[in-house]
């Protein structure tokens with residue numbers, strides 16, 4: 001987000017070029033990229049492991065009490081370091097799984113180009129919906145976050161998702177490497193029509209989507 005917001009939009013696909021003026025990104029604030037420290041990725045991964053365990057254990061009550069005390073102690077340690085949006089490395093570090101965000105799927109981008117993007121990763125235990133399959137909402141999250149990156153990579157100003165139509169074609173497995181690809185298909189004024197597919201390593205489409213992204217007007221949140 002920060003690259004796009006701060007240094008502007010890269011030209012591509014015949015869309016407006018030289019759009020590196022902040023006003024072209026709606027009402028988004030100017031963020032200065034926050035680089036993660038060398039151990040930040042490990043910190044986020046440790047928290048993901050904790051989430052995996054939180055949904056895949058059955059703990060005795062005394063262990064739960066002990067866990068509450070320890071987690072609260074950890075939170076107390078972090079609390080004094082709270083910062084406002086855009087001042088944390090979370091979500092801003094593309095070299096880290098899920099850009100270093102605990103919210104996002106811990107996937108890594110392999111290709112971020114004008115004609116489309118590709119990322120790779122796994123759904124974790126804490127993404128389980130039922131019967132060992134990924135929760136449908138987490139697949140929507142994966143697609144929606146990718147759409148922001150597609151718009152960014154294609155050289156358009158910041159856009160928001162007006163609709164996201166997901167087709168669930170096959171059950172999506174957990175803890176299995178998968179590949180996601182997407183691109184802007186066509187542009188009508190502010191409207192960017194995008195598509196993306198989630199595939200397994202055999203190339204089977206597990207889910208695909210069609211989405212409308214709308215470039216923000218000046219001042220739009």
Ligand SMILES: CCCCC/C=C\C/C=C\C/C=C\C/C=C\CCCC(=O)SCCNC(=O)CCNC(=O)[C@H](O)C(C)(C)COP(=O)(O)OP(=O)(O)OC[C@H]1O[C@@H](n2cnc3c(N)ncnc32)[C@H](O)[C@@H]1OP(=O)(O)O
Pocket residue numbers: 001002003004005033091092093094099144148149151152158159160161162163191212214215216217220
């Ligand atoms: C250092 C490393 C950096 C790492 C990070 C790098 C990159 C980061 C990644 C990404 C890049 C950067 C930034 C990304 C930032 C943000 C992405 C955010 C994505 C989201 O946050 S996603 C959240 C869910 N999303 C919403 O929260 C949207 C809520 N919503 C609205 O904010 C408005 O709704 C809005 C603005 C969408 C439109 O509002 P509006 O008033 O401007 O436009 P209006 O309604 O007039 O529509 C104009 C034309 O679209 C048609 N139209 C509209 N809606 C339609 C629909 N549903 N179906 C069919 N057609 C539709 C109309 O019919 C008309 O069509 P026509 O012009 O032909 O008449």
